[in-house]
Amino acid sequence: MIRDAAGRFGHTPALIIVLCAAAAVALLSVASGAYPLAIPDILKVLGGREANDPVASLVLLEVRMPRFLLGFLVGAVLAVSGALLQGLFRNPLADPGLIGVSAGASLAAIMVIVLGSTWLGGWLAFAGEWALPVAAFFGGSATVFLAWRIANRDGQTQVATLLLSGIAINAIAGAATGLLTFYATDDELRSLTFWTMGSLGHAGWDELMIGAPFMILALIVSPFLARPLDAFLLGESVVGHLGYPANTVKKAAILVVGLGVGAAVAVSGLIGFVGLVVPHLVRLVLGASHRVVLPFSALIGGTLLVAADSLARIVVAPAELPIGLMMALIGGPFFLGLLMRRKVV
Amino acid sequence: MRGRMLLIALCWLIPALVQAEPMRVVTADGAITETVYRLGLESMLVAVDTTSGYPEETQALPKVGYLRALPFEGVLAMRPDVLITTEQAAPQENLERLAKAGVQVETLPMAWTPEASLERIVTVGEILHARSEAQDLVAELSSEIRRVQQSAVNRGSRPRVLFILAAGNHSVLLAGQDTAASALLDAVNAENAVTAIQGYKPASREAILASQPDAIVIAESTPGQFDISNWQEVAHLDAWKSGHRMVADSMFLLGFGPRLPEALDALNRVLPSGTAVVSDDS
Numbered sequence: 001m002i003r004d005a006a007g008r009f010g011h012t013p014a015l016i017i018v019l020c021a022a023a024a025v026a027l028l029s030v031a032s033g034a035y036p037l038a039i040p041d042i043l044k045v046l047g048g049r050e051a052n053d054p055v056a057s058l059v060l061l062e063v064r065m066p067r068f069l070l071g072f073l074v075g076a077v078l079a080v081s082g083a084l085l086q087g088l089f090r091n092p093l094a095d096p097g098l099i100g101v102s103a104g105a106s107l108a109a110i111m112v113i114v115l116g117s118t119w120l121g122g123w124l125a126f127a128g129e130w131a132l133p134v135a136a137f138f139g140g141s142a143t144v145f146l147a148w149r150i151a152n153r154d155g156q157t158q159v160a161t162l163l164l165s166g167i168a169i170n171a172i173a174g175a176a177t178g179l180l181t182f183y184a185t186d187d188e189l190r191s192l193t194f195w196t197m198g199s200l201g202h203a204g205w206d207e208l209m210i211g212a213p214f215m216i217l218a219l220i221v222s223p224f225l226a227r228p229l230d231a232f233l234l235g236e237s238v239v240g241h242l243g244y245p246a247n248t249v250k251k252a253a254i255l256v257v258g259l260g261v262g263a264a265v266a267v268s269g270l271i272g273f274v275g276l277v278v279p280h281l282v283r284l285v286l287g288a289s290h291r292v293v294l295p296f297s298a299l300i301g302g303t304l305l306v307a308a309d310s311l312a313r314i315v316v317a318p319a320e321l322p323i324g325l326m327m328a329l330i331g332g333p334f335f336l337g338l339l340m341r342r343k344v345v
Numbered sequence: 346m347r348g349r350m351l352l353i354a355l356c357w358l359i360p361a362l363v364q365a366e367p368m369r370v371v372t373a374d375g376a377i378t379e380t381v382y383r384l385g386l387e388s389m390l391v392a393v394d395t396t397s398g399y400p401e402e403t404q405a406l407p408k409v410g411y412l413r414a415l416p417f418e419g420v421l422a423m424r425p426d427v428l429i430t431t432e433q434a435a436p437q438e439n440l441e442r443l444a445k446a447g448v449q450v451e452t453l454p455m456a457w458t459p460e461a462s463l464e465r466i467v468t469v470g471e472i473l474h475a476r477s478e479a480q481d482l483v484a485e486l487s488s489e490i491r492r493v494q495q496s497a498v499n500r501g502s503r504p505r506v507l508f509i510l511a512a513g514n515h516s517v518l519l520a521g522q523d524t525a526a527s528a529l530l531d532a533v534n535a536e537n538a539v540t541a542i543q544g545y546k547p548a549s550r551e552a553i554l555a556s557q558p559d560a561i562v563i564a565e566s567t568p569g570q571f572d573i574s575n576w577q578e579v580a581h582l583d584a585w586k587s588g589h590r591m592v593a594d595s596m597f598l599l600g601f602g603p604r605l606p607e608a609l610d611a612l613n614r615v616l617p618s619g620t621a622v623v624s625d626d627s
Contacts (some may be wrong), residue, residue, distance in 0.1 A: 011516040022548070033418045033422075034416065034418040034419040034421070035418040035419075035422040036422065053446075054446065055421065058442065058445060058446050059383070059418065059421065059446075062442065062445075063417055063442065074581045122436065147506045163525065170478060182546070184544075185523075185543075186524070186544060186545055187413075187433060190413050192434060194411075194413060194414050199414065201414060201416055201417070201436065201439065202436035202437075202438040202439060204438055204442075206438075216355065313416065313418065313419070316410075317419060318392060318408070318409045318410070318416065318418075318419030318422050319395070319408055319409055319410030319411075319416060319419055320410055320416040320419060322414075334534060337613055342556045
């Protein structure tokens with residue numbers, strides 16, 4: 001699909017650069033961390049042999065590997081979701097937060113944190129350690145569904161109404177979150193503060209098992225929406241004339257974002273910036289066609305998030321910075337620089 | 346020739362055998378860290394968490410982050426034999442992984458009474474194979490605590506105390522019921538003047554005036570954080586004017602570690618005796 005988009009192979013150099021960057025970051029992420037591992041040990045473990053350091057295989061296979069995979073998936077899904085929404089709304093400021101998915105997911109997560117010992121005790125007893133991610137996932141999907149239902153008139157999805165209802169839902173979820181924060185105990189307050197800053201610090205195969213199916217599904221479906229979304233750029237009325245079922249496309253895009261971001265937020269907390277900025281980055285460099293923007297957003301989003309996560313656990317080692325913070329710290333100045341350079345040229 | 350080889354080998358071996366590997370310990374809780382220092386076992390410490398700021402020497406140790414967000418690799422990188430923390434430690438996944446990696450993970454209960462905090466000191470001592478030192482320390486601390494509590498009982502009255510937590514320039518919180526602050530007051534035969542609040546809530550200026558306390562305690566997370574000129578309501582309270590007030594470090598007051606007797610004593614001293622202040626709130 002990438003080759004198809006490149007047409008005259010115009011994007012091949014960019015693709016090679018991005019793939020190299022992704023590979024470099026993958027190596028960085030697996031080979032570096034607070035716990036020092038010798039290169040031979042890493043190679044031995046990856047080759048399936050016994051390492052000299054008995055802890056090496058635990059660190060690599062149980063912690064760094066799932067963390068890398070989860071980070072890449074989350075970054076890819078957030079960036080692709082941002083690209084889809086920006087295309088759908090024809091609005092460069094759209095991001096997964098806008099239609100309420102992040103707010104809904106965090107409200108559900110914070111409900112589990114604050115009410116887990118009282119009203120939601122039954123849910124906690126039933127779902128155990130899965131209580132928070134599963135609730136966050138349903139919270140995110142439910143808010144998207146709600147926004148979509150409100151925006152649905154006579155079988156047509158009104159994109160402007162979707163945006164506005166998303167803003168309203170955000171406000172309501174924000175207020176409910178604030179209320180819960182007010183009633184939270186000291187302990188709950190601290191855990192929810194950390195949750196909202198985002199982290200891959202607890203990532204393991206369990207989190208990957210919960211989140212990955214939905215995120216992979218979202219990534220697989222999104223390329224099919226590229227051409228119709230290009231048509232959206234010409235105006236919503238044009239989409240039908242070009243032979244695409246406009247309403248199905250909208251539904252599919254919203255569903256993909258709801259499931260993908262719901263799952264991403266569920267396993268990693270709130271990580272901003274990727275969804276908004278990565279698609280812009282791709283558009284600035286490679287053009288606005290969604291056949292380019294979607295796959296490149298996925299690759300760059302994943303790479304960027306893994307890079308940020310690697311740095312987050314190196315810079316203040318043995319402690320770790322929250323990933324959301326790191327993301328904004330790296331990405332913000334980089335994006336500003338790109339914007340400024342573009343103005344001069 | 347052979348004899349010389351043996352001699353060299355012995356010279357290598359004997360020190361290694363005599364100096365048994367000292368235990369490597371990571372503590373993730375301010376009060377537990379203080380306990381390790383009070384037991385004189387600080388040479389075992391290889392890292393602490395960010396809530397461990399006392400004594401001063403902790404500054405020189407590596408910090409593994411905050412106890413509610415402990416990194417797996419960060420802790421493991423210090424190659425500890427033991428991680429001693431409280432049940433507040435999170436995330437659970439990382440504690441489980443550390444245990445899997447061979448670290449002895451000890452999560453002690455929270456201590457909000459003098460008895461529980463002394464018990465915790467004994468537990469820390471047992472974990473670090475210093476049971477008798479810990480028991481000596483506990484005996485010393487408990488006699489100091491008993492002395493303070495006796496004088497608190499002799500006071501006769503049960504003063505009402507306004508407890509303020511200043512955690513940042515603009516974050517001034519009132520301690521309500523079910524808090525470590527309330528528990529501390531209870532330990533010196535005093536009670537929380539703020540009854541309508543659960544936990545720590547942003548200070549309402551009217552609630553401060555309405556509380557009409559017999560004494561005021563201000564716990565700062567860093568020294569000088571509470572600026573009385575911004576809080577005229579507090580300055581207007583009779584208790585403030587009459588000097589029944591104290592400003593102290595929040596870890597000192599609320600840590601429930603080995604400094605508890607000192608904290609109780611300091612607190613007890615600012616409480617008015619039954620005859621000095623007539624507080625009859627009908």
